[in-house]
Amino acid sequence: MEENNKSTLKVSKIRDGIVIDHIDHGKALKVLSTLGISGGEEFTVSVLMNVKSKTMNSFKDVVKIERRVLKKVELDRISLVSPGATINIIKNFEIERKFKVEIPDSIIGIVKCSNQNCISNNKEPVSAEFRVESKNPLILRCVYCDRTMIQPEICHKI
Amino acid sequence: MLKQRDVVSVDDIETDEMFAIFELAKKYENLLKSGKRISDFESKIMATFFYEPSTRTRLSFESAMHRLGGSVLSVPEPKSSSAAKGETLADTMRMASAYSDIIVIRHPLDGSARLASKFSSVPVINGGDGSGQHPTQTLLDLYTMWKEFGGFDKLTITVLGDLKYGRTTHSLIRMLSRFKANVNLVSPDTLKMPEHVISALPKNFKVNVTGDLNAVLPKTDVLYVTRIQKERFVDPNEYQGVIGAYSINLETTQEMKKGSIIMHPLPRIDEITPDVDETVNARYFQQAANGVPVRMALISKMLGVN
Numbered sequence: 121m122e123e124n125n126k127s128t129l130k131v132s133k134i135r136d137g138i139v140i141d142h143i144d145h146g147k148a149l150k151v152l153s154t155l156g157i158s159g160g161e162e163f164t165v166s167v168l169m170n171v172k173s174k175t176m177n178s179f180k181d182v183v184k185i186e187r188r189v190l191k192k193v194e195l196d197r198i199s200l201v202s203p204g205a206t207i208n209i210i211k212n213f214e215i216e217r218k219f220k221v222e223i224p225d226s227i228i229g230i231v232k233c234s235n236q237n238c239i240s241n242n243k244e245p246v247s248a249e250f251r252v253e254s255k256n257p258l259i260l261r262c263v264y265c266d267r268t269m270i271q272p273e274i275c276h277k278i
Numbered sequence: 279m280l281k282q283r284d285v286v287s288v289d290d291i292e293t294d295e296m297f298a299i300f301e302l303a304k305k306y307e308n309l310l311k312s313g314k315r316i317s318d319f320e321s322k323i324m325a326t327f328f329y330e331p332s333t334r335t336r337l338s339f340e341s342a343m344h345r346l347g348g349s350v351l352s353v354p355e356p357k358s359s360s361a362a363k364g365e366t367l368a369d370t371m372r373m374a375s376a377y378s379d380i381i382v383i384r385h386p387l388d389g390s391a392r393l394a395s396k397f398s399s400v401p402v403i404n405g406g407d408g409s410g411q412h413p414t415q416t417l418l419d420l421y422t423m424w425k426e427f428g429g430f431d432k433l434t435i436t437v438l439g440d441l442k443y444g445r446t447t448h449s450l451i452r453m454l455s456r457f458k459a460n461v462n463l464v465s466p467d468t469l470k471m472p473e474h475v476i477s478a479l480p481k482n483f484k485v486n487v488t489g490d491l492n493a494v495l496p497k498t499d500v501l502y503v504t505r506i507q508k509e510r511f512v513d514p515n516e517y518q519g520v521i522g523a524y525s526i527n528l529e530t531t532q533e534m535k536k537g538s539i540i541m542h543p544l545p546r547i548d549e550i551t552p553d554v555d556e557t558v559n560a561r562y563f564q565q566a567a568n569g570v571p572v573r574m575a576l577i578s579k580m581l582g583v584n
């Protein structure tokens with residue numbers, strides 16, 4: 121019994137909130153930063169990094185956030201950082217809904233264009249806009265300058 | 279049809295629309311030769327915004343509009359426009375579309391023409407955006423080839439020079455990829471065609487990337503030479519490293535096959551020596567002259583008069 125306890129993760133269940141599971145290992149902190157969570161918030165945030173994944177047969181990260189809901193734009197951001205992530209919505213300790221994030225067909229106002237000479241990086245009243253040219257591997261093409269972006273550049277520009 | 283649409287990229291022009299432009303350009307060419315006056319566009323106004331230096335593109339657009347009987351409004355120097363006071367391009371375009379029926383813009387930033395088209399209520403023509411695209415140059419380039427060879431299938435086109443920053447080459451191969459043309463891309467290693475341009479081509483369209491002009495020259499029908507775009511180099515040392523990397527001279531023309539031609543979007547610096555100008559291969563001055571009838575035809579289609 122004691123041996124079993126030693127091998128159990130010491131992160132308790134959350135009552136209400138979200139669990140972001142199957143995050144590519146090493147991306148948990150990036151997921152938090154894209155959600156604007158810096159640690160100074162009043163809700164509990166648990167971060168697990170390099171956890172053995174049963175389904176991925178490799179390592180993953182997991183993030184648990186108490187009393188937080190996700191907007192569509194936040195789901196889109198997570199999908200760009202870690203396309204395989206799953207979202208569990210927790211209500212009263214139970215999984216109310218579980219779904220995979222999905223990369224949208226167009227990305228508006230989330231990623232900045234990596235081409236410094238692109239008009240979207242200038243002082244104009246437009247958001248950077250990309251067409252998703254491929255979801256696996258992820259390739260974005262700027263609607264303005266036509267440049268393509270791949271990982272890890274996309275992550276850096278969120 | 280092209281009526282009231284923007285032409286920012288070659289993708290904005292369907293293949294049948296391009297050939298319709300060519301047919302009309304041919305008519306305009308004959309009309310210009312006959313000296314007849316055209317007055318179809320008397321009430322139309324074109325506004326031109328050239329935020330970057332231009333000689334041929336600006337003059338041929340303005341000449342085209344005048345030749346159609348229309349008027350041209352232009353800002354002589356970007357420094358004297360509101361852009362110098364910090365006005366956004368978006369606001370300038372909103373204002374300009376209230377003053378004109380069609381807008382031509384050249385701007386140093388990539389994607390600027392696409393942005394302009396979003397804020398203008400009248401059609402916008404891209405006259406060159408940074409190292410992005412130059413669709414009307416492609417129209418007159420292909421018009422020149424079409425007049426010479428009658429089509430593009432089975433034609434071998436060798437594009438030589440600064441393929442990294444040369445926007446005319448980006449638009450050119452994108453349009454050529456619609457045909458069964460053989461394309462050789464010849465450049466110094468540091469000036470290769472960018473991956474984002476290659477990856478946008480149809481998967482079944484193959485280009486031959488090489489640094490060896492001599493290997494592809496004997497089979498070339500069109501040798502398309504470009505200038506090294508000095509103004510777009512971020513690193514001056516990189517520019518120093520490629521100066522004089524290639525030069526087309528009389529000896530080069532002797533290696534070319536019969537009936538082949540040399541084109542260049544101009545201006546040229548020293549990539550084609552002046553003694554080539556008088557050879558049977560040289561077409562670059564005719565190519566530049568074709569700019570007027572082709573742009574007349576494009577304006578005409580976009581304004582919907584013809």
